[in-house]
Amino acid sequence: MAATARAAFGVQHIAKGIGRLSNVVLTRGAGSFVWTDEGRKLLDFTAGIGVTNLGHCHPKVTAAAQSQLSTLVHGQVNIAMHEPMLSLIEKLKPVMPDPSLDTFFFWNSGAEAVEASIKLARMATKRQNVIVMQGSYHGRTFGTMGLTKSKTVYSSGFAPFMPGVLTAPFPYCTQCAVAAGNETVGFENCCGNPIHELKVLLKQQSAASDTAAILIEPVLGEGGYVVPPPGFLPAVRKLCDEHGILLILDEVQSGFGRTGKYFAAEHWNVRPDILVMAKGIANGLPLSGIAANKELMDRQNPGSMGGTYGGNAVACAAGVACAEVMQEEKVLENVAARYIHYDLSTPYKDGLVNANW
Template sequence: MSRFASTSLRALPRVSRPIASIPGRAFISSSVTTPASAAFAQQPQQSDSNSDAAIKSAAQWAEFGRDHVCHGLGRLRDHVVVKGDGLDLYTADGKKLLDFTAGIGVTNLGHCHPHVSKAAAAQVNELVHLQCSISFHAPYLQLIDKLIPAMPHESLDQFFFWNSGSEAIEAAIKVARQATGKQNMIVFSGAYHGRTMGSGALTRSKPIYTQGTGPLMPGVFSSAFPYWHQLGVAPSTSEEELVRLAEHQLDLILRQQVNPKDVAAIFIEPVQGEGGYVPVPPAFLRHLRQVCDKHGILLVIDEVQSGFFRTGSYFAIEQLVPELRPDILVFAKGVANGFPISGIASNKEIFSKLDVGSMGGTYSGNAVACAAGIAAQEVYQQGDIQKNVEVRSKQLFKYLNGLASGEKTKHLISQVRGMGLMAAMEFRNTSDKCTLEGVSSDTKIPKNIGKRVQEYCLNNDLMVLTTSAFDTIRFIPALTVTEEEIDRAMKIFVQAVENVAKEG
């Protein structure tokens, strides 16, 4: 039987439609005018006595946003985006942007994927909302039916859906504490698990996410991630040595700071996101499983950003340690291609320890988001996405590695890393001696390389993001990205890096 063969619920009405045969890029979205774009005009118009408000120009709407959107929310630019199609974004003032951010790894199938959008639109006319504590609804159960065969371990057979990655982490914290009767958590330096009060307490990538909001949830201990930055060693340090050093630091935590009998869970991202797109060495994941089994600690795998073929497989741990058994798997972002839904998966033994009524949420497992999630899984499970990630990843890394070895630019670049279409380039920094390995002491290293490269890309209509406390640019295009789009984006990026090298 195929891994993705139907398992149940065939009596339920279908939520989405079969995917049409799609030549070429089997994942390109259709071209549909966005109704919201009608609210934006190139020139402002005066309101009359019968209208509630004037039609504003793009510039006026941007000014409106600066005045009325929470100051705590940052932006790359003040573009007003009115339409998305595949990897293209269109602004109210007529710009066309090539999007290599995918909503920070959310729109894995590109903006407005036709199959996903059609399924969501159809669901709107059937059932928009039924609170999950009142009754089952068909899309909730059908999404589980689609996800069960996609789970990285067969033990993961019960699910709880929520709205965001942070909320899913909050759910995992609650489950871990209730299931074990213990309170403490261990996380890793560079980790990003969210910015709510519980998930924010687990986050260790940047202080901005929680600064000024303490005291945070107590009982969280941070150990070193097996990444050269976190251990203060050179980038060329072997993977074996990084694992040895990280294992030693974890052992010290359990000997000096918290007794393992008081630890409920260890949380880890298989590929750190806000920590710099750093894959965890497989040997370290195996070590964590051994530690957890020895001490009755739950192993929580956070695949919020790395899941749903972002790294080339349904979940990253399938490539890193195929036999790994998470006690709790956390997922979000790519599950429904932009519709707000997240979830945790665990086994019946762990979930059976929860008190009935302890889990819930007004919008958790929303019917429209679930319908979108079902349609997204149907696209993923065709196999075309996985094949495309494999090919386009090689193309992307060829460009990045070319810059890292090129005579014009290699003195700027500390490391290229990542998995699949979750890739990063870290630049050298004179204030960070670890990054200067391999360059002579008289080599001139420009300041703020990443920000300057990003600014050039933005000025040339390519959207890319930085990440981590280190000088790193990440690449997270939709998994439907074409050969031409990779070439186009990388030509801009290569020129940006070469310009910084030339300008100094």
């Protein structure tokens, strides 16, 4: 298909470093569909990369943003509080995967929120190192480039990165060398090697006393949409508890209903010390955040967090509307009715944690 004049203009003047799946020019979105400048109607399987969970331009979310635009657009967080953020906290608190997550910090993008979680982990623990998973995606900012391990394109040519980052294997059972040709191990009965490797890493490369956090996407997104085997995340939680390491769950992509629960952590009843959120939180308006227990969150010095647009009032108002739509339209029930159900919380036959772990 020949590119339109507008597409050609974009190709010429938009930074090549972005990279795009297509050169269509989008002019409108409604529900699951988007329209191009040539009037083509496309089913948006990407949902803007896991963002428009409630559909493009959901009427209630749009109305909330429009109304907020004529009330208060910018209430800078280091200057004052604003009403939509307080309302958003009221909406989010009851849906957190654990009631201990009662204190919030809002940012603009997922990557910024991941960076905020690392800042919190380092300051709260007074430790430096962070362990991430092979295949992880946490963003493309300077901080998160060092944490993203899904493809070299995100880091090649930009080094050096943030120091103190170590990588452990994510349990990818269908590609696991131990499971290959061995019928006794696999997704249902993981060999336990990833936890073993994590323990080895803590013995050989990053002493627990130097390790601030383990940062994990509960379902690997960019790295291949990989669901960890039952028991893996509880085993990581246990390891964190044993060593005073914080567990950060990056639910930027898996949150807000994308796995059938509000947050994927609920599938395994795993409590994160810090939960990272973005994307579906405001259905397309730029908003992200972290949640943690107040005692942990308040270990940071006042003024060490914040930024001009963090927790923007219009985005927060949209976030409030999203939370209401999730309830009113029974979105989670709808997802659950449509997906193939695996009971990921089922304990291993040997107990909560695999005997191998």
